[in-house]
Amino acid sequence: MNLFARGSDPVGRTDSPIRITVDGEAVPGIAGQTVAGVLLASGRLSWRTTRSGAPRGVFCGIGSCFDCVVTVNGVPDVRACRRRAVDGDEVRTQTRQEDA
Amino acid sequence: MTRHVVVIGAGPAGLAAAEHALRAGAEVTVLDQADAPGGQYHRMLPEVYEARNPQRIQHGWAAFSAQRRVLEHPRCKWWPGSTVWALDHAAADRPPRVHVLRGPADGASRQRLSLTPDALVLATGAHDRTLPFPGWQLPGVFTAGAAQALAKGERVAIGQRVLVAGTGPFLLPVAESLLGVGAEVVAVLEANTATTVRKGWSARPWRLVRHASKAGELIRYAGTLTRHRIPYRMGRAVIEARGDDRVREVVTARVNPDWSVVPGTEQTYQVDAVCVGHGFVPQPELAVAAGCVLDDGFVRVDDEQRTTVAGVFAAGEITGIGGAVAAAAEGAVAGRMAAGGEPDRNLRRARDHTREFARRLAAAHPIGAAWTGWLRPDTIVCRCEETTVAELREAASNPVQAGSHALKLGTRAGLGPCQGRMCGPAVAELCGGTEPHHRPIAQPIRLGELAQKETQDEHP
Numbered sequence: 001m002n003l004f005a006r007g008s009d010p011v012g013r014t015d016s017p018i019r020i021t022v023d024g025e026a027v028p029g030i031a032g033q034t035v036a037g038v039l040l041a042s043g044r045l046s047w048r049t050t051r052s053g054a055p056r057g058v059f060c061g062i063g064s065c066f067d068c069v070v071t072v073n074g075v076p077d078v079r080a081c082r083r084r085a086v087d088g089d090e091v092r093t094q095t096r097q098e099d100a
Numbered sequence: 101m102t103r104h105v106v107v108i109g110a111g112p113a114g115l116a117a118a119e120h121a122l123r124a125g126a127e128v129t130v131l132d133q134a135d136a137p138g139g140q141y142h143r144m145l146p147e148v149y150e151a152r153n154p155q156r157i158q159h160g161w162a163a164f165s166a167q168r169r170v171l172e173h174p175r176c177k178w179w180p181g182s183t184v185w186a187l188d189h190a191a192a193d194r195p196p197r198v199h200v201l202r203g204p205a206d207g208a209s210r211q212r213l214s215l216t217p218d219a220l221v222l223a224t225g226a227h228d229r230t231l232p233f234p235g236w237q238l239p240g241v242f243t244a245g246a247a248q249a250l251a252k253g254e255r256v257a258i259g260q261r262v263l264v265a266g267t268g269p270f271l272l273p274v275a276e277s278l279l280g281v282g283a284e285v286v287a288v289l290e291a292n293t294a295t296t297v298r299k300g301w302s303a304r305p306w307r308l309v310r311h312a313s314k315a316g317e318l319i320r321y322a323g324t325l326t327r328h329r330i331p332y333r334m335g336r337a338v339i340e341a342r343g344d345d346r347v348r349e350v351v352t353a354r355v356n357p358d359w360s361v362v363p364g365t366e367q368t369y370q371v372d373a374v375c376v377g378h379g380f381v382p383q384p385e386l387a388v389a390a391g392c393v394l395d396d397g398f399v400r401v402d403d404e405q406r407t408t409v410a411g412v413f414a415a416g417e418i419t420g421i422g423g424a425v426a427a428a429a430e431g432a433v434a435g436r437m438a439a440g441g442e443p444d445r446n447l448r449r450a451r452d453h454t455r456e457f458a459r460r461l462a463a464a465h466p467i468g469a470a471w472t473g474w475l476r477p478d479t480i481v482c483r484c485e486e487t488t489v490a491e492l493r494e495a496a497s498n499p500v501q502a503g504s505h506a507l508k509l510g511t512r513a514g515l516g517p518c519q520g521r522m523c524g525p526a527v528a529e530l531c532g533g534t535e536p537h538h539r540p541i542a543q544p545i546r547l548g549e550l551a552q553k554e555t556q557d558e559h560p
Contacts, residue, residue, distance in 0.1 A: 001256065001257065001260075002256065002260070002283075004255040004256070004257060004281040010153060010156040010280075011149070011151040011152070011153050011154055011157055013145065013150060030149075032146025032254070033146070033256070034254065040250065040256055040258070051486060055239050056237070057239045057240075058242060058246055058250075059242060059243060059483070059522075060245060061247070061248075061250055062227055062246065062249055064227045064518065066484065066516070066518045067518075077544070079205060079206050082133070083204060083205045084146070
């Protein structure tokens with residue numbers, strides 16, 4: 001999981017840095033990325049746990065599977081792959097584990 | 101009076117529908133959940149990336165750039181970031197009212213609006229189908245579409261060492277996109293055998309002449325794989341992903357034409373990501389909400405792209421998987437007819453020609469019926485509720501619990517947040533019978549938003 005280096009990218013993009021927090025920890029990203037993109041590029045592969053406690057992250061990447069849901073600024077069940085990250089977003093990871 | 105046509109979905113089908121509805125004189129509103137037009141096929145980089153050379157990763161960029169300008173037409177309204185969560189019928193002879201939420205994806209205070217169109221064009225597209233296999237729930241296992249969306253849409257690679265597998269020509273652009281964001285692609289595996297693929301594509305090859313550009317595209321992908329020394333292996337499938345908290349390795353095996361595993365041919369790849377796609381399934385939620393009749397999950401349309409519901413047209417992947425060219429050709433017919441235009445023989449003929457390609461695609465890249473041989477009793481089928489193969493088989497064999505409704509309640513398969521989008525077809529195959537689509541709420545809406553007063557329909 002990497003954000004492709006801007007210098008090598010033939011599309012010739014401009015990166016405007018943003019910063020979000022994930023469970024309180026500051027995570028850098030660039031404007032335009034989805035929350036899922038920021039999380040993946042920061043080296044996180046999973047951020048939600050299922051009923052059984054198993055880890056999940058992105059699966060379908062286009063909003064159909066609901067595996068990647070997070071809480072954004074207090075609003076739960078936001079599909080990380082569909083929500084654009086905004087500078088200052090407070091992201092909390094979620095669990096469906098019953099004893100959690 | 102000018103007709104108001106609402107087009108849901110701004111992919112190849114929806115944009116063509118908008119273009120032709122405008123040409124026929126209608127006022128058009130185009131809605132899409134995404135904040136940019138193009139759909140999955142023409143997935144764009146975010147505007148704030150300010151890409152100087154987007155054409156470097158966008159196939160057919162010039163044509164798409166021209167087409168998306170229909171959204172700037174004076175009779176066209178473009179509503180990005182718009183989720184249609186329900187359709188309801190006011191009168192039997194009119195298309196349903198369209199209930200929309202506008203704002204950030206899954207936000208809590210989106211604007212609630214409704215539209216009352218004279219005709220509705222549904223162009224909601226498809227998503228990947230990924231068959232279950234042991235370990236497919238591990239982080240690091242992605243659909244092919246996810247790998248593509250992240251690479252093309254954000255320039256993020258899903259892993260450093262990636263295996264691409266499944267079936268269909270879509271695996272090739274996915275591999276190319278992954279290379280384009282610096283990932284190493286260890287191999288591309290096509291589950292169908294060379295014989296199946298060859299027979300499917302090249303029976304009566306003269307009929308494919310019209311699709312020569314598609315062939316050229318495939319040859320270019322083949323060249324890319326060769327240049328990067330990436331093996332493209334046919335008749336080989338991913339049958340297991342292994343790892344504790346994430347994928348560490350994947351097991352592949354040679355498979356027969358029916359996708360049964362050839363014993364002793366297992367091979368393991370060390371990877372940090374694998375993406376798997378076994379073709380596509382339509383997203384017919386809104387067609388179902390409108391009351392359209394479906395055949396095998398696809399929206400039934402007549403020769404003019406009319407569904408079985410008055411004033412409702414459908415185009416693109418929800419009527420059959422045929423790719424972007426077919427989707428656009430259907431969209432053109434649908435848009436013209438929705439606007440009240442006369443049937444156009446040329447548009448219809450162009451549409452009919454694309455159907456040959458769709459037929460080949462289906463014949464060359466079928467799903468082998470013996471894929472269920474990959475499963476083990478403890479393999480998860482419903483990702484949301486973690487329902488296993490053993491639980492499903494037991495419930496299906498229980499005469500007291502017959503029927504899909506009882507099966508769902510007994511095992512919770514299909515009752516999770518994705519509402520069976522991921523596991524529906526697999527559950528149906530494992531338990532026998534088909535799962536009728538029934539989702540009254542097409543997309544999640546928050547109770548707070550539902551309670552909110554609706555902003556008045558801004559269209560006369």
